[in-house]
Amino acid sequence: MVWHEETTLPPVDFVVIPGGFSYGDYLRSGAIAARSAIIKDIVRKAGTGLPVAGFCNGFQILTECGLLPGALMRNTGLKFACRPQKLSIVNKNTMFTKAYKNQCEITVPIAHFDGNYYAPKDELNRLKKSGQIVFKYVGNPNGSAMDIAGICNEAGNVLGMMPHPERAVDPMCGGTDGKGVFQSVLEAIR
Amino acid sequence: MKALIHVNLKPGVLDPQGRAIARSLNHLGFETVKDAKQGKTIELEIDATSIEEAKTQVEAMCEQLLANTVIETYNFEISE
Numbered sequence: 001m002v003w004h005e006e007t008t009l010p011p012v013d014f015v016v017i018p019g020g021f022s023y024g025d026y027l028r029s030g031a032i033a034a035r036s037a038i039i040k041d042i043v044r045k046a047g048t049g050l051p052v053a054g055f056c057n058g059f060q061i062l063t064e065c066g067l068l069p070g071a072l073m074r075n076t077g078l079k080f081a082c083r084p085q086k087l088s089i090v091n092k093n094t095m096f097t098k099a100y101k102n103q104c105e106i107t108v109p110i111a112h113f114d115g116n117y118y119a120p121k122d123e124l125n126r127l128k129k130s131g132q133i134v135f136k137y138v139g140n141p142n143g144s145a146m147d148i149a150g151i152c153n154e155a156g157n158v159l160g161m162m163p164h165p166e167r168a169v170d171p172m173c174g175g176t177d178g179k180g181v182f183q184s185v186l187e188a189i190r
Numbered sequence: 191m192k193a194l195i196h197v198n199l200k201p202g203v204l205d206p207q208g209r210a211i212a213r214s215l216n217h218l219g220f221e222t223v224k225d226a227k228q229g230k231t232i233e234l235e236i237d238a239t240s241i242e243e244a245k246t247q248v249e250a251m252c253e254q255l256l257a258n259t260v261i262e263t264y265n266f267e268i269s270e
Contacts, residue, residue, distance in 0.1 A: 027256070063260075064258065069260075071260045071261045073203075073206075074206050076204065116206075118203060143204070
């Protein structure tokens with residue numbers, strides 16, 4: 001764990017920005033956390049290839065700090081979406097999805113109010129063409145453009161997704177479908 | 191000095207909150223309402239020596255934090 005006021009990351013192989021409604025979602029979800037001191041170093045190191053993943057509020061922070069394109073807006077249904085959600089894995093060739101060899105669909109929890117992914121049309125087309133759409137919803141819960149649940153940056157070392165793979169890593173707690181994300185990263189950095 | 195900043199969604203960006211407001215007004219009998227947009231207003235108290243200086247500062251604040259220019263536009267007024 002790194003405190004938000006730190007200015008330098010310790011030597012690490014992988015950074016996870018977790019969910020959690022930082023700063024009460026004031027101003028915009030993730031906006032204030034995206035300006036905290038440690039983010040500058042995360043952006044700098046992500047630029048040199050350090051793997052970074054943001055889940056839920058972490059995804060919002062990654063778009064707010066510019067590591068990922070687009071923005072996450074209020075769910076179109078104006079309801080907090082909280083349930084197991086089926087996802088299709090659109091790109092299995094990323095450092096976050098390689099371990100999902102024989103799986104095309106996974107079920108992991110979602111828990112968000114602002115998960116409605118938006119980007120201008122040309123940006124969406126660019127994301128699609130370059131294989132940056134990593135996960136899509138099967139049954140769109142929030143109005144996301146192109147059913148987008150998770151994207152990566154162009155270099156492929158930064159992943160943002162609204163669903164919570166970290167909450168599906170133990171059979172005792174709602175399944176293990178999320179494990180593949182972490183196994184993939186482990187294999188990639190070994 | 192006082193800065194009054196208005197942040198609104200860009201035209202063309204779907205605003206589910208605005209739509210809910212418009213629909214509710216319609217239900218109340220205000221059928222003339224065709225659309226609604228919900229933005230926000232931010233008031234700042236600033237120490238600046240001139241209006242020009244305050245403008246430059248507020249512009250930078252909007253770009254860096256107060257608005258997300260992927261989805262939002264902003265405008266502001268400065269008064270003494």
